[in-house]
Amino acid sequence: MLMEENGKIWAATGGDGRVFLEPSMANRHGLIAGATGTGKTVTLKVIAESFSEMGVPVFIADIKGDVSGMCMPGSENKHIRRSIDTMGIENFTYTSYPTRFFDVYGKNGHPVRTTISDMGPELLGRLLGLNETQSGVLRIVFRIADDSGMLLLDLKDLRMMLMHVAEHSAEYKIKYGNVTSQSVGAIQRALLAMEDEGGNQFFGEPSLVISDWFDWDMNGRGTMNILECAELFQHPLIYGSFLLWMLTELYELLPEAGDLAQPKIAFFFDEAHLLFKDAPKALVEKVEQVVRLIRSKGVSVWFITQNPSDIPESVLAQIGNRIQHALRAYTPNEQKAIRAAAKSFRVNDRFNTETVIQELATGEALVSFLDENGIPGVVQRANILPPRSSMNAAEPSLISSIIQASPLYEKYAEPLDRESAYEVLTAALEEAEEKEEAEKREEEERKQKEAEEKKKASEQKAKEKENKKKASSRKSSTLGKVASSTVNSIGREFGRQIVRGLFGTLKK
Numbered sequence: 001m002l003m004e005e006n007g008k009i010w011a012a013t014g015g016d017g018r019v020f021l022e023p024s025m026a027n028r029h030g031l032i033a034g035a036t037g038t039g040k041t042v043t044l045k046v047i048a049e050s051f052s053e054m055g056v057p058v059f060i061a062d063i064k065g066d067v068s069g070m071c072m073p074g075s076e077n078k079h080i081r082r083s084i085d086t087m088g089i090e091n092f093t094y095t096s097y098p099t100r101f102f103d104v105y106g107k108n109g110h111p112v113r114t115t116i117s118d119m120g121p122e123l124l125g126r127l128l129g130l131n132e133t134q135s136g137v138l139r140i141v142f143r144i145a146d147d148s149g150m151l152l153l154d155l156k157d158l159r160m161m162l163m164h165v166a167e168h169s170a171e172y173k174i175k176y177g178n179v180t181s182q183s184v185g186a187i188q189r190a191l192l193a194m195e196d197e198g199g200n201q202f203f204g205e206p207s208l209v210i211s212d213w214f215d216w217d218m219n220g221r222g223t224m225n226i227l228e229c230a231e232l233f234q235h236p237l238i239y240g241s242f243l244l245w246m247l248t249e250l251y252e253l254l255p256e257a258g259d260l261a262q263p264k265i266a267f268f269f270d271e272a273h274l275l276f277k278d279a280p281k282a283l284v285e286k287v288e289q290v291v292r293l294i295r296s297k298g299v300s301v302w303f304i305t306q307n308p309s310d311i312p313e314s315v316l317a318q319i320g321n322r323i324q325h326a327l328r329a330y331t332p333n334e335q336k337a338i339r340a341a342a343k344s345f346r347v348n349d350r351f352n353t354e355t356v357i358q359e360l361a362t363g364e365a366l367v368s369f370l371d372e373n374g375i376p377g378v379v380q381r382a383n384i385l386p387p388r389s390s391m392n393a394a395e396p397s398l399i400s401s402i403i404q405a406s407p408l409y410e411k412y413a414e415p416l417d418r419e420s421a422y423e424v425l426t427a428a429l430e431e432a433e434e435k436e437e438a439e440k441r442e443e444e445e446r447k448q449k450e451a452e453e454k455k456k457a458s459e460q461k462a463k464e465k466e467n468k469k470k471a472s473s474r475k476s477s478t479l480g481k482v483a484s485s486t487v488n489s490i491g492r493e494f495g496r497q498i499v500r501g502l503f504g505t506l507k508k
Contacts, residue, residue, distance in 0.1 A: 015380075021321060024372060031302070059266070094389070107228075114208060351381060
């Protein structure tokens, strides 16, 4: 263990001797900054390994995949040997660390999911790139879902809830506010884009339980929880929003702890500038609040980025422990950034901080940690200790075996789809459709019955008319026969008279 007997973390060695990180001040957070290739990942690993050995679980966002080597012991090379010899490190041994792997897409780690409800409208609105009006509509939809007791677990739940609210906007307007079809349409289009980026895998259940990160091996070393971010990093907005969600979840989970001898857990956020890129002021203020308050819950947050100016000043002001690797100045803006970085350190009379920042070799850094009283130490030019785990990325086969052997494998492997807003609203919609169909059938049956009765009445009327006609016809026929007989009789008589007359006349 690279630690002195007094319990401080030995992180680097410089001209003024060894540089120690005070564990009780680790929850004042930390910054690891520097240009690409200057040694930030090595520094991250050394600090994370020290936390693990102290029994502090660790979370690391792994952008490049090289942090995965923590599950393997390191190996000798000339650079590490030189560091061991020049720093006077005794009994240095290579070792692996208890490691668990997570992956939002479920390819190189346990699937990491969260629900729409857990993410909340603020982070989700940022994730979808909504404007203020659209974000307001999203907040209304969340409120209606909460008040109605409907769970928003995945994207189909949110889609169905949006449709429901849009269709009943007139009913909700007075209590919740106006919901326009244009805003709902914009949100639906944004959800389509999110689906294309893997949103269906990201949102759902079983949701990640943050407390699962709090685990130790048989030797009491804290578990390294590594989030595979190589693919996630290709979608910066999802990456930044997801890390913010995890930080917020951790804040909500942990009770107040006050001043502790060491942190309960340490977070390392690589490419930290993505947490704040294009973030609205309200969200930045929320992050600043969480970072400020979460330290009282025993959480140490470390931001890893290229330049300190990538982090908002309100957040940067909460960071007490700083490790600055080399920066390069090729433009006026970069020169300005170097001056700002130099001024953030407590002055060391032995060198010009601004000049040294540009001269640092790989693995070398300017270091300033808080002492046991919370006072920033004078900046030291020092070499970071070598890591004890492997600097190489772990083979996929090894990662796969670690995943399957983990007690979390069965818990997160298969997705769940329990009853939520989609099922509730779909059932209500089907019930309404069935009711409408039943009413429609009843109306058709009524109309058919009326038509049949009308037809029957018409047929009866026609039959009666026909019967009358037939009766009239029979009467006419009888009268006709009588008349015909009379006429014939008269005719015969008339005929006989004429004959008789004629004959009589002829006779005459």
